[in-house]
Amino acid sequence: MNQADKVYLDLCQFILEKGTRKEDRTGTGTISTFGYQLRFNLQDGFPLLTTKRVPFRLVVSELLWFLKGDTNVRYLLENNNHIWDEWGFQKWVESEDYIGPDMSNFGIRSQLDEEFNKLYREQMSIYQEKVLHDDDFSQRFGNLGNVYGKQWRSWEGADGQVYDQIQYIIDEIKRNPDSRRLICNAWSISELKGQMLPPCHFAFQFYVVDGKLSCMFNMRSTDVFLGLPFNIASYALLTHLLAYECDLEVGELVYTGADVHIYSNHIEQVEKQLSREPRPLPTIKLNRLVKSIYNFTMDDIELIGYDPHGPIKAPVAV
Structure with a gap:
């Protein structure tokens, strides 16, 4: 069994057996545990789960979106990526x-009422088209505020300066690989609203140790079924x-989660995934002609040997 699927499935089983029922912001309800860590050796393969299909192209386009410093969903829609649509849509309909x-x-209503779901899909389609083709609408309702891309690439400090945290990390690794300050922070308390x-x-x-780069990413809140597989692949x-x-x-990838939860309407899907046998992990190939990570496109990142089980659909809690 590949270790990526194993440690992930162990987490799912732990939450189902030991987790605590909690309410949440979305009104869906969760089974939750506090404080959990997963480790992945990136030398053993790319940790894209095989017990359900994880759409790698969505992982790639989202990460490239972050690295561009972009906060508008237009780029994602142009790349047929809809994982952020609901948040922009909410901004519009409110x-x-x-x-x-x-x-x-x-x-919640779109999952319970078929008539409403039809209306919802119609309005979502209108929203997507307007973001793609109406510049004013896109600026007002496609922009999600100062989310990841802004914080990673254009952090605004109390001193009035703007800091590129990704470039700082790259420069510092090259200058002083033993640094304990190779940190990017996306949590800006003054900008949460x-x-x-x-x-x-x-x-x-x-x-950095022995010529290998390792990464630890921290999550305050983890949707284990839908979100975490993406997060693992993205940080890998x-x-x-x-x-x-x-x-x-590459060295090791370490995930550290605080509120780690399975939504109550994902339990059946998690149990289905737990019943599946993991398969060998894929690898990735980068276009060596590209000189800077900021210049990578979708076509420059190739996934090799991915043979997962089929996808398992589940509703997104917004």
């Missing part, structure tokens, strides 16, 4: 500009990209 049918609590979703993966740190890819930029091999 505004005075929205004149369509009532979309309150759309995340302006963000559609305050950062869940709020900080990460790199560590980020580690590969920074290792490439800094002429290093």
Whole structure:
């Protein structure tokens, strides 16, 4: 059994057996535990789970979006990535500009009411088209505030200066690989009210030893079934990209979670995933002609040998 799936499935089993029932912001309800850590040896393969298909191209486009410093979902929509749509959509339907049918609590209602789900999908389609083709609308309702890309690439300090945290890490690795300050922080307390979703993966740190780059990322809140597989793959890819930029091999990826939970409407899906046998992990190949991580495109990152079980659908709690 590959260790990536094993440690992830062990976490799922632990929450189901030992977790505590809790209410949450979305009204869905969770089974939760506090404080959990997973470790992945990136030399053993790329940790894209095989017990369900994880759409790698969505992982790639989201990470490239972060690295661009972008906060508008237009880039994601242009790359057929819809994992952030609900937050921009919520911003629109809660505004005075929205004149369509009532979309309150759309995340839950769309799962329970087929007639409402049809209306929701119609309004979401309108939203997506307007973000793609209406610049003013895109600026107002496609922009999610100062989320990850802004914090990673354009952190605004109390001194009035703007800091590129990713570039700082790259420069510091090359200058002083033994540094204990290879840290990026996305949690800005003064900007939480302006963000559609305050950062869940709020900080990460790199560590260099024996010519290998390792990364630990920290999450205040983890949706184990839908979110965590993406987060693991995204930070693994980020580690590969920074290792490439800094002429290093990859080492270990470490996840540390605080409130680690399974939503109550994901339990059946988790149990289905637990019944599946893991398969060999894939690998990735980067285009060596690209000189900077900021210049990578979707076509420059290739996934090799991915043979997972089929996808398992589940609703997103918004």
